[in-house]
Amino acid sequence: KIKKLLLVIMFLLFSLPCFASILDWYTFETDNFVLFYPKKFETKAYEIAYYLEKNLPSAKKLTGNENNYKTRIVIQDSGVVPNGYADPINSKIVSYVYNPSTRISIGNYENWARHVSFHELIHINQINCVSGASYWVTFVFGNFLSPNLWSPDWIAEGITVYAESQFSPYEGRLNYGYLDALTAAKAKNNKMPTALQATYAYADFPSAQQYYYGGAFFRYLAETYGEEKAAEYFKEYGGYYYSFFLLNLFPCLTIDEAAQKVYGKSFPELFEDWAEYEKNKSVDWQLAGARVINAEDLSDVTQIVAHQGKLYYFREKTIIPYPRTARDEVGEFITTLIEYDPNTQKEKELVAFTTIAVGSLKIVDNKIYYAHSDLSSGYTNIIDDGYGGVTLIYEYDLDSGQNKELFTDEVRDFAVTESGKVLYIKPKKYGYGIELWLYANEEKNKIGEVDELIDEIQPYQDGFIVVCKRNIGSWNIKYLDLNTLTLTPLLDSPWHETKIKVKKDLLYYTANYEHKVSVYKYDLKTKEIWQLTDSSYANDGDVIEDQLYYVGVDLKGEKIFKTKITPNLVATPATEQVIEDQLKKYQGEVKIGNGLVNNFSYLFMPSTRLFPYTASGEDGIGLHSYNIDVFSDSPPLYSFSTKLFMPLTLTFMSQLINGEHRLATTLEYPVYRTKKNGLSSIDLLYYTDYLNAMPGLGIGFTYPRHSYGSYIYADTKNSGSDVGLNYHYLFDNSSINFKGNVFRDFSIAPKSRYTLYNQIQDAGGQQFSLDYTLKILELRNGFWNPNIFFGDAFLVFYTDQLQIADLDEDYDPSGSTFGYELVVESSLGFLLQNFVSKLGIAVKDGQPTTYIVILMSAQI
Structure with missing residues (x-):
């Protein structure tokens, strides 16, 4: 027991620095909301409070919700990750502080605090709109x-x-x-x-x-x-x-x-x-011209850049070559840097990674500079265990094919000088606007600050052309003087003007004038604006000779189209008029309290209350959560999880094991997380029921299309161990999956689909399973009444190998099994989504058996 206690203390000591940051939470209360926010984010909290109170009547009118209740708001810092979500069961809204980029679907906002808070406020009021008997049922x-x-x-x-x-x-x-x-x-x-x-x-x-x-x-x-x-x-x-x-x-x-x-x-x-x-x-x-690449895969193209007669761009693709189930991740996201030669009409894959591209491609001295998202620890948030988004900048040499990592920071976009220096844009942490930093000779130096938010930057003459916005308003294009750090408007309309490319004295950009997305050319000398195509939709374009290459939308995604330039002179859009009233800080009466203390008060108000059978709830910011289940023939089963020592998650629980009621504790510590190719995760795990203890270590490696995972668990009571390896490789419509482990004096769950055992105690031996899964049919239909949906159908070929030594049982599950499974994705009645039905045949020692398995998951 002393060893177990020492291990727990070790975990807690590792987490003490993160515990200190939890003490920095603050709170205040308005008429209709309770806000929790990390230290130094007070300005953002009051801005969100202003918009919430101002727009609450509109939300209630649109959703029909006439009930009065207080919604709690949790403001979190997750680095360069823009997001927000509503938790209607707990009447909670979580808002991230980072403003989205121009390149994502939610990028056309005028004020992010207003936009995200109203979106989530609608969720809370729509989902929790109850009337009649439902009011008392939910109460x-x-x-x-x-x-x-x-x-x-x-x-x-x-x-x-x-x-x-x-x-x-x-x-x-x-x-x-x-x-x-x-x-x-x-x-x-x-x-x-x-x-x-x-x-x-x-x-x-x-x-x-x-x-x-x-x-x-x-x-x-x-x-x-x-x-x-x-x-x-x-x-x-x-x-x-x-x-x-x-x-x-x-x-x-x-x-x-x-x-x-x-x-x-x-x-x-x-x-x-x-x-x-x-x-x-x-x-x-209509989409003008023709599609450049006729592949029918589900993918999107972004960041088109023309260079020396060739195109460079990213292709983003999610491949799902296996059934969606509750137990598997839904596909794998892959971003590939592509070189396309219009003369040969061939693509060449340069680099691939499993996360999103950030900023915009830059090509200088035949080197491509690009960025993708990554993770770093030390952020004040709960949902991501203190991890937040950062940006990795790379240099890819087109001559040698070498790919070099340069540096990591919170980068929105960057520009590269002819000498290879990188000027990059970093958001202000606690206020609105950006910081300008210079990376050179493996060192970073801050140059200055700008009060507007800059999201794109391209060099021009002695300064830079940037896409930027005020705290309230659209994305527009301005000239940045690096010496004075001042911005001069070039295009300053109420529409969004983004995705800039500069070629000599010509500026190419995308705008949505009159709600139609198209590619434009702005002459920096004459100030004339030309629309380059009459296509119904043209995004993120660039030019090679007299041809415009742009991103269009078809049935399979966002693809590259090519059309002859047909310039049409357009009038300069009117200048944007900023509504200053929208920028006011909340001025109502507030009640200020200690964030950590007020946070704990929510623990005594369970959000799920099926008394006397079950209850569950959490504290104000989600730092602690619990669940209690009561059965008539046994003591209550409970679990209590805390992230007080983030990134450590500590869970205390009671369990029924072979009819015996036991107390247990688990610890989960994410030691390392990254989105880079290669080593992607290291986790320390620990479980004890106070009769036995099982420490563990998990390691993951991730690459485009394939990944590895290994683990080791120790059974301290029996001096046992379990060592495993998992591997999967994904094709476009099929996948290979391997799972194997070697165990000694350890309780294991046999992977053989023929065995009758769910668990074998204190066993020794080895086992592995090898599956090949092939998508054979896209059903994608069903019935509305009764509500049943069938997705895709798959055929699985597998073999299971299991060897158990000295098993003291009448039935020995050891041996070789092979078989087939027909797997159909299914969903039922909105509530049960992504469950699969398996009809299988397993053959062992020449004896076949059939089975049916259904794996289910609820909607939330």
């Missing part, structure tokens, strides 16, 4: 029984995308132009989704379909039936307290019944009408 048992929680994602995300686009015609996904291009491409080719297809995720484009389809669908409903109908629907359906218990297996009894009362039609009928509406809108839709 007694918790928000997890709110009917609107158990709805398709395109409802929850659709109304928020619609809402975020109502502040101005220049903000939100409905106002940028990409969503219109996406729906037009689908409608033009008669590929609009049905209500069933929009409800369930499967390997198709777009990957975040619930946002795009949902947002466009709610816009159609508002234009056709009136915006107020959304509130009527949420309030009507919010009274159907029985929805959770029906699992929404029959939508005709739940969401369709409410839709019939409000809209006069069921959702499948409304989706048919919407598809016809979008088809009529898309009659004139």
Whole structure:
């Protein structure tokens, strides 16, 4: 026991520096919100509080929520990661402080604090909109029984995308132009989704379909039936307290019944009408020119740059060559740096990695400078265990093919001088704007600060042309004088002007004037603006001779198209008028308290309350969580997890083991995390039930398309051990997976699909499984009533090898097994998503057996 205690103390000592940062949390309370924020983020907290209080009436009007309650807001620092999410069960909103880049789908915001807080505020009010008996059901048992929680994602995300686009015609996904291009491409080719297809995720484009389809669908409903109908629907359906218990297996009894009362039609009928509406809108839709690469894979192209007659760009691709289940990650994301030769029409892959590209490609002296995201520790957040996003800058030599890592920092974008020095943009940590830094001779030096947020930078003459924005307003293009650190407007319209390239005295950029995304040329001498194509959508373009290469949208993703330049002189857009009132800090009465103390008070208010059987909850910021289950024939089972000593997660629990009630403790310590190729993770693990202790070590290696994982566990009581290795390789439509381990005096779960055992105690031996999984059919359809969806079908060929030494049992599972499995992705009633059904045949010693396995996961 002394050894076990010493090991626990060692874990805690490693975590003491992180514990100190937890003490830096602060809080204040307004009329309708309680805000928790890390030290020095007070300005951001008050800005968010201002927008929340100001926009709460609009959120309640749009969602029909007439109930009064306080929502808690947790502001977190996750480095260069922009995000926010709503936790309706705990009535909590989490907002990240980093402002998104111009290159992502949520990049066309005017003010990020307003944008993200309102989006998540709509979630809280829509999902927790209850009426009638549902009010008392959720009051007694918790928000997890709110009917609107158990709805398709395109409802929850659709109304928020619609809402975020109502502040101005220049903000939100409905106002940028990409969503219109996406729906037009689908409608033009008669590929609009049905209500069933929009409800369930499967390997198709777009990957975040619930946002795009949902947002466009709610816009159609508002234009056709009136915006107020959304509130009527949420309030009507919010009274159907029985929805959770029906699992929404029959939508005709739940969401369709409410839709019939409000809209006069069921959702499948409304989706048919919407598809016809979008088809009529898309009659004139066209992409100028032809697609450059005719591959039909699901992928997106970004950051096109022309250099010496060739194109360079990133291709982002998610491959999912195995069934989606609760136990597997959903595919693998791969970014590849590509060189394309227009003369040979061939692509050459230069570099690949498993994370997103950041900033924009730069080519200087025949060297490509690029960046991708990575992870670093020491950030004040809970959800990511104190890890946050940073940026890695690389140099790729086109002559030698060598790839060199330069440096890491919180980089938004960068420029490279002819001498190889890197001027980079770093966001201010606690205020608005950026810092300018210079990297040279392996050293970083700060040059100065600018009060506007800069996201793109290109050298021009003695200064730089940048894409920047005020705290409220659109992304525009200005000239940065590095000597005076002043900005001079070049293009300063209320629309978004981004994705800049500079060639001599010509500036190429992308703008969404009048909600149409197109590529423009701005003459830096004459100040004339030319639109380079009449394509219905053209993004992120560059020029080689008289040809424009741009990113267009088709059925499989964002691809490169080529067309002859057809310049059209356009008028200079009007100058943006900033609404100064939007920048006010919250001035209402506040109650200020100690963040850590107030945080703990939430522990005594469980969010799930199925008394006397189960209860669960968490503290204010999510630092501690617990669950209690009560059964009549045994003592209560409980678990209590704490991240007080982040990044360590410490869990105390009670368990039933062979009918015996035991106390246990687990420790999980992420020693190392990175998104670079190679060694990607190191984890220390520890488990004890106070009769035995099992320390462990896990190591992971990640590369594009394949990864390795190894682990070792020790059984201190029996002097046993378990050492394992996992490996998988992904093709586009198939995968290979290997799992093996060697064990001695250790309790293991046999991997053989023939064995009758779930667990073998104190065993010695070895086992391995080798699977080949092949996608054979894309079903992607099903039934609305009853609500059943079938995704893709796979065929699995496998062999299991298991050898157990000296097993004191009548049945010996040792031996070789081979078999086949037919696996079908399935979803059921909105609640059970991504479950798979397996029909298998296993053969051992010439004796076949059949089996059926179903793996399930809930929606949340």
